[in-house]
Amino acid sequence: MPTELNNTIAVAMSGGVDSSTVAAILRAQGHNLVGLTLQLWNQRRLAGHEGMPESVQGRCCSLDDVYDARAVAEQLGIPYYVVNQQERFEADVVKPFVSEYLAGRTPIPCTLCNNHLKFDQLLLTARQIGADRIATGHYARNRFDAARNRWILSRPADHTKDQTYFLFGLTQDQLSRTLFPLGEMEKPQVRQIASDSGLYVANKPDSQEICFIPGGDYNLFLKAYLEEQNEPMPDLSGELVTTTGEVIGHHQGIHSFTVGQRKGLGLTSHNPLYVLAIHPDSHQVTVGTDDDLLSNELIADRLNWISIPDLAQRESLRITAKIRHRHTPAPATLTGAGNGRVRAIFDEPQRAITPGQAAVFYQEDEVVGGGWITAA
Numbered sequence: 433m434p435t436e437l438n439n440t441i442a443v444a445m446s447g448g449v450d451s452s453t454v455a456a457i458l459r460a461q462g463h464n465l466v467g468l469t470l471q472l473w474n475q476r477r478l479a480g481h482e483g484m485p486e487s488v489q490g491r492c493c494s495l496d497d498v499y500d501a502r503a504v505a506e507q508l509g510i511p512y513y514v515v516n517q518q519e520r521f522e523a524d525v526v527k528p529f530v531s532e533y534l535a536g537r538t539p540i541p542c543t544l545c546n547n548h549l550k551f552d553q554l555l556l557t558a559r560q561i562g563a564d565r566i567a568t569g570h571y572a573r574n575r576f577d578a579a580r581n582r583w584i585l586s587r588p589a590d591h592t593k594d595q596t597y598f599l600f601g602l603t604q605d606q607l608s609r610t611l612f613p614l615g616e617m618e619k620p621q622v623r624q625i626a627s628d629s630g631l632y633v634a635n636k637p638d639s640q641e642i643c644f645i646p647g648g649d650y651n652l653f654l655k656a657y658l659e660e661q662n663e664p665m666p667d668l669s670g671e672l673v674t675t676t677g678e679v680i681g682h683h684q685g686i687h688s689f690t691v692g693q694r695k696g697l698g699l700t701s702h703n704p705l706y707v708l709a710i711h712p713d714s715h716q717v718t719v720g721t722d723d724d725l726l727s728n729e730l731i732a733d734r735l736n737w738i739s740i741p742d743l744a745q746r747e748s749l750r751i752t753a754k755i756r757h758r759h760t761p762a763p764a765t766l767t768g769a770g771n772g773r774v775r776a777i778f779d780e781p782q783r784a785i786t787p788g789q790a791a792v793f794y795q796e797d798e799v800v801g802g803g804w805i806t807a808a
Contacts, residue, residue, distance in 0.1 A: 440562055444470075445512070447633070450570075450622060452500075455510065456508060465511075466510060466512070466563055469498055469514045471498065472517055521549060525544045525545050526644060534687050536668075568611075568612060570614070574586070576608070590617065600802030601802070667685075674719065680699060691710065706722060708720045727781060730791055730807065733806050735802070737801035739798045739799060740800060743766065751776070753766075755785055
């Protein structure tokens, strides 16, 4: 059952238009607010390393974003605090990201950050300052279902802005203490509210880059980070092979590839070739045609269930599954796969199912749960 909560809400303020609008909406509704920003990464930390850009524009959680969040809080007349979480961010997000990439998998740092740091730390800090709830600018919806005695996470009204894929790891306690005021809105409406509220960030562009990956160049970041840590880049070079095992080339490192990749293979072929699989033990990278990328099933582990307690009492469950952020949820049947894992068997083959990515399961707009893809 929902617990009785006080009227103080901590707003997670990123400095962007979405979270700023949330603060303006809740302030207009008469809530007592406190603005919180998590300082996660020193944007200039690797700037001196070879090839790393000096500019941090366009990246989320930058110093400019902190400045903007503070300015909006001052404009709205609410207390504002910056909480330094750089050490934990590095331990829980950056280092696992590096390890996964060096192991030939493709992690999602934003999901790791939400699952293991942001909501956990925001709620902890909120309680310390006397707020029982937090509000964020995510496009998602949540509600309590008395019949199931569970908090339910659902896709927002604006499916083009859906961020539930990054939120599948939220616990029942976290959902019970989180508000998503933008869940029923579309982006133009949000910008209009920001403009009507006089927020100078009303026309600020959305952040496009991962906060610690400038220019989206993962290889450049890996080299710079390992150099900073005085760790040598491991020799991950190996063979490029066909589905029959024929060696058709060599590569400089499995960390340079992701499933579905076409460019950068260094191969000449009459038909386009794509990365089909990455083998960390042998350092082989299997390549093939676009048709070879299609797969009917996946295995996922490290599961979190939201609309149901678990899958243990069910032989199977009809769902739609989303295998990456921009993927349209595809019809599938979910079954247990032993050892805390599940298998999703798709009605139609899906392209480039990638180990390391999240698989999120839906029934209509509700998030059933999700986990991390281990095999396709």
